[in-house]
Amino acid sequence: MLALIITVGVLYALPNIYGEDPAVQISGARGASADLSTLDSAKATLSESGLTYKSIALENGTVLIRFKDTDTQIEARDILNRGLGKEAVVALNLAPSTPEWLESIGGSPMKLGLDLRGGIHFLMEVDMxxxxxxxxxxxxxxxxxxxxxxxxxxxxxxxxxxxxxxxxxxxxxxxxxxxxxxxxxxxxxxxxxxxxxxxxxxxxxxxRMKELRNEAVAQNITILRNRVNELGVAEPLVQRQGANRIVVELPGVQDTAQAKEILGATASLEFREVDSSADRAAAAAGRVPAGSEVKNTRDGAVTVLKKRVILGGTHITDASSSRDEYGRPQVNISLDSEGGNKMGAFSKNNVGKLMATLFIEYKDSGKRDKNGKVILTKHEEVINQATIQSALGRSFRITGIDSQAEAHNLAILLRAGALIAPISIVQERTIGPSMGQQNVDMGITACITGLIAVMLFTLVYYRRFGLFANLALLANLVLIIGVMSMIPGATMTLPGIAGIVLTVGMAVDANVLIFERIREELREGRNPQQAIDQGYSNAFSTIADANITTLITALILFAVGTGAIKGFAVTLSIGILTSMFTAIVGTRALVNLVYGGKRINKLSI
Known part of the structure; x- marks a missing residue:
């Protein structure tokens, strides 16, 4: 059992040795998948610019290009942004260099927090x-x-x-x-x-204007937090900066392209009545009936809608993507009670009429005003028109969506909530080695220094039993790293490294208690085999009590803490559990292997 657990720990800790490559990730806009044409365009763009890359591949609907260094990565991102235009989302990424055989068993390196390496920083501005x-x-x-x-x-x-x-x-x-x-x-x-x-x-x-500005920022922060949760990012930071800006930090995130697409999107829906009596040709020429306006579908077809909004996206409480009976993508919508009443009242009185779903999105125009503020452009398109067959309730569905990926992204946006005001990403930074390497080096140095000091002390003071304790200590470190690598969403932060360093000291405490009890038993005249048995048995309750109380404290820190506090609590909790296992089960197995079933007169302790 011990050999199996340590082997598994070593296997899942191994990916951390291989590190990560600076990479650029390309995905389609609006949740669409990248295809071979995107791959060919990216290759041609990089070839024209003379940039070299380690590899380029189409993986799971995205193009991933690996580079040798971060300078080339950033230059390539800028060139691809210009070359591919707005039909693609180009984002910086860090791609694991894990061998295929390790990936095949689910092996991947630990995700590191922004204070170490890996993750992105967005500065967003609310359009007041x-x-x-x-x-x-x-x-x-x-x-x-x-x-x-x-x-x-x-x-x-x-x-x-x-x-x-x-x-x-x-x-x-x-x-x-x-x-x-x-x-x-x-x-x-x-x-x-x-x-x-x-x-x-x-x-x-x-x-009222001051209240409006505060509400817009506060509600957008809440919605962005919901969107981050949908992405499954561990230990995110979403907070206000100044009057109308929001900072979003996503540590350990892998799919930065999706993060940029989901967080930067300002999608919302409006349900409106189609003005069926209007002449579409006349409306396209500018002769629009009073109370109506012209909107286009994605393929450019003219649709005349009533200006009155039946229902807005703020009444949507849940949204999920699926397929209809013909296998076409759709989004299932659930409304709150007020929205259900509004939709029910309208549909009841308008059976047989057309109702349109208008998709509204604000995009970065690539221009800035005289104050340096990003100018957003409003894009609207009718994504479907449906005849009201009967009175609708709080649940219905939207069809006419191009792809399942787009339906999935739209469902995420609607489920997380429509932004109260459009936001633009005014700054995007990928935190790489230049910012976090010093923290990583200092943390590793502290951990190694503490480990060596503890190992030397135990080896000198407890001799052969000290060697057993040292082997258990090394196994404990491997298990902590392996477990952290296996947990989905777990992120290693600088306080997390502090938790590991603390665990190194705590891990040897259990062995000290056991070895001192064995010494006591020997002084009382028991033979070596009895001393070993009594030492482990009598020390167990003390070790369990001490570690359980610390574990409870760590769980409380995890429950009520945020950000870095949670990172410390996670590594401390894992360290407590693995140290108890290696200190009690691990060293006992080694002692039994060396001394078990033998007549001995003296212990090297």
Missing amino acids: DAATEKLLRQQEDAFRSELREAKIRYRGIRTTKDQSVEVVLRKVEDVEKAEKELAKLNPDMLFTADESKRTVTAVFTDD
Whole structure:
């Protein structure tokens, strides 16, 4: 049993020796898979630039290109970004150099935290102008409903460039009445009436605008955390920086292309009624009926939709991808109670009519304004149109999606929540050897120094039994690394190395207790075999009590701690369990191997 466990530990610890190659990973935009044409384009682009690479391969729908050093990797990323355009997502990565035979049994190196090596750092900026515009659009709909209920007739309601909502009334005598009615219902807005123009203009108060900005950042942070959880990243960091920026750190992440696609996406859905009575040819020429607007499908076909939004993405509580009865990709949607009521009321009164699903996404235009802020462009497309066959409830499905990968990504985005305001990645950094190597070297030095000091002491003080303890100590280190490599999502951080160093000291404690008990038994006149048996038996309860209390503390740290605290707790917990195994079972097996079944007069202890 001991040999089997240590062999397995050695096998799964081995990948950490081979290290990782700097790499560039290419995947299709919007969750699409890369194909052979993407592979050929990448080869041609790199060949034209004269860059050399170690290998290039199409793996699991992505192109992975390995390089010899990080400088070439970064240069290649920039060249591929320009050469492949917006149809591909190009991201930096670190690809394990693990041999195929080790990979075939699931062997992979430990994922290292950002403070060591491996992972990416995003600095994101929230588009406050878009958040304000969205709120103003909602306020337009609210004004329409409030004026209709008050039976006040108006010509139009629109949002102006100075972030205000302007209501144009039909009669001069209704101006004052409308101002009083809207002011009563909207205390967080300031109203100005102009009877000569028959208008009422409303702007949000400074307090409401400040609240809006804080809400936009806070809610986007929550949604980004949900998206990170969907990616399965261990020990992520998502926190606010300044007034409108968010820092996201993903330690130990492997699929950086997917991370960039999921976190940077600002996808949301709107369900709208199709204006079937409109002439599409006339609408394409610019003659659009009042209350409607033109939107296109992905293949460019013109669709006329009513401006009124039946339901937005904020009411979606769950989304999952699957296939319909014909094997085509679809997304299953679940709504909250308010969304279910809205959808039920609309569909009940519009059976037989067409309802469209509008996909909305903000993308980086590649341009910046005079303040250096990234300019986002809004992309909208109708992804499906369906005839309402009967009243819909809180669950329904969206079809008309091109690929299963796109359906999967869309489900992740909707499940995690639509961003309250668009965000753009203003800075992306891959933390590599230049930043973390010093920490790695110092951590390894501390671990080796502590290990050598402990081994020398035990060897000198306990002689042959000290050798047994040292072998157990080495096996303990191998097992810790092997277990850390086997646990999905586990990330080694600098505090994690501290946990291993602490475990080295604690691991020898158990042997010290056992060896001292054996010495006591020998001083009391017991023969060597009895002393060994009594030493291990009597010391076990003390060792178990001490280690269990430490383990409970480590579990509490893991439960209530975050980030680096969890990293320390994980390695400490694993170290406690492996040290108990190697110190008690491991050394006992070695002692039995050397002394078992023999007549001996003296122990080397």
